[in-house]
Amino acid sequence: MVMSRKPGLIKQMLLEELAINDASPVAKVARQAAVSRQAVDKQLRHLIAQGIVQVEGEGKGSRYFLVVLSEKLSRFRLADGLEEHLVWRDLVLPTVADRGAAELAVLAYGVNEMLNNAIEHSQAKEVVVRVVRNAGSITIQIVDDGVGIFKKIADSFRLSSLPEALFEVSKGKLTTEPTRHNGEGIFFTARLFDAFMLSANNLSFMHNAHVQDGWLAQTDQHDAAGTRVSLVLNFPVGRSVEEVFDEHVARKGEFGFTKTHVLLKLAQFGEKMLMSRSHARRVFWRLERFGEVVLDFAGVESVGPAFIDELLRVLPSKKPRIKLTLVNINEKIERAIARIGN
Ligand SMILES: Nc1ncnc2c1ncn2[C@@H]1O[C@H](COP(=O)(O)OP(=O)(O)OP(=O)(O)O)[C@@H](O)[C@H]1O
Ligand SMILES: [Mg+2]
Incomplete structure (x- = not known):
């Protein structure tokens, strides 16, 4: 803090x-x-x-x-061929016309990406967009009535549970349409806003930029079908789109999304401890797509010796080109790491 x-x-x-x-x-x-x-x-x-x-x-x-300065709610039928940039231009932009270019860039990114997801991935009939403008902030909600993001991902990648799908989304570069998409929209939107919430299939993935270890996955009782995204941006904005993109480039001078941030607490899937080699392989899955991976242990109390040996010694020896950086390690985990190979 x-x-x-x-x-x-x-x-x-x-x-x-x-x-x-x-x-x-x-x-x-x-x-x-x-x-x-x-x-x-x-x-x-x-x-x-x-x-x-x-x-x-x-x-x-x-x-x-x-204090609400304005509130708008619009319902769109996807069969009519909705285009995300028109929703941004006609519905959201007029409510933030007083804000600066950096703020508009963050808002445009989030609104266009999350709407594009509803249009191209959700198989929904309708999408509802709610924009609430306050003096010090803006809240945007995008709600579709489709299959739900976590179910869609669990089904497409044959994952064994919805929390596993949430963990894969959190790593980034996950897409069910690799010919037309890169799997970047959610990763960057979650990091650009002050508060981000993605809910579907009775599961929520949340980020609060102002709380230490502000990432959270939890079950929720919202029974409605589809996917709900809430974005909150406080004014003045604390970060720019370029800054957040630059933080996720592995090597200076490189372009693109080459450095990810893996939240190990989201890989626990309700279990108390990260114990097994198979669990470590699950965590390591798809990481060869990045040049650098930050393994973030925040919120992880302890790990088993087999898990940590597989994650930090066995798997990296097979993919030596990935640079691994470890952060937020407590004393217990430090001791488990020190035992590797001894
Ligand atoms: N509203 C939604 N309903 C159902 N599935 C969704 C929804 N939004 C996203 N998804 C699923 O989550 C995946 C990841 O979304 P994300 O926006 O991060 O990447 P992408 O849309 O595939 O690629 P990009 O955003 O780079 O164009 C999508 O490929 C899709 O399978
Ligand atoms: Mg997307």
């Missing part, structure tokens, strides 16, 4: 919580930012004074809402 940016960070986190409709966000944000409730309350008062947040009720029962 970056201490000097805390007031700004608390504001960003409040905006995200309120965007996903938590009307009493103080306790949660205090916990996530590791600050006192008073510190969060102070930032909430600033947001109210700035006209970004409104309050209903008094004292303990107070509820807080983002």
Whole structure:
């Protein structure tokens, strides 16, 4: 957590919580930012004074809402030949015409990519786009009534479970249409927005840019068919499309998506520990498509000796061209790594 940016960070986190409709966000944000409730309350008062947040009720029962500047909801029939750039131009762009070029670039990327996915992959009849513009942020939801992303991927790649499909999506360069697509849209959209949520088949994949280890996979009870994507961008934007692209290039001067970030906690698939060699092979699957792979152990408590030997010694010896970088290793995992080959 970056201490000097805390007031700004608390504001960003409040905006995200309120965007996903938590009307009493103080306790949660205090916990996530590791600050006192008073510190969060102070930032909430600033947001109210700035006209970004409104309050209903008094004292303990107070509820807080983002002041809505505009809200649009449009329903499109995919059989009519929907084109994503027209939805961007006619529905979203007019609500953010006051924002700068870097912000528009992030929004255009996310909206076009997620809509293109609904149009080209979902087998849906309809897609609904909701755009809510607030003073300090914008929330865009894209909902289709198709097969659901995790089922589509599990079926196409014959994976044994939906969480496995989620893990493969999170690695990037996963596509069911390799002749026409690269498998980049979700990977980069998830990293460009302040909050990202992808839900389908009773499973959600989420990222919050302001929480340490802000990646999450969880089951949800939303029974509707299809895929739902929510994107929240806070103003001013904290990153540019180019920066995020550049962070995923393995070697300077190279172009394209050659460096990925593997979230090992998403590979646990509900099991307590990463234990077996077969599990390590699952994690390593498709990684030869990248020049560099960051293996991120955040949220992984411990690993078994067979798993770590296979992942860090046996498999890399077969694919020596992949540069592996390990991050967020706790002491237990460090000890397991030290035992490799001994
Ligand atoms: N709305 C959706 N419904 C069903 N499946 C989806 C949906 N969105 C994405 N997918 C599946 O997830 C895969 C990954 O999506 P992603 O956007 O990351 O890559 P892509 O669309 O294949 O390639 P690119 O985005 O680079 O054009 C898709 O190939 C598709 O199989
Ligand atoms: Mg795509």
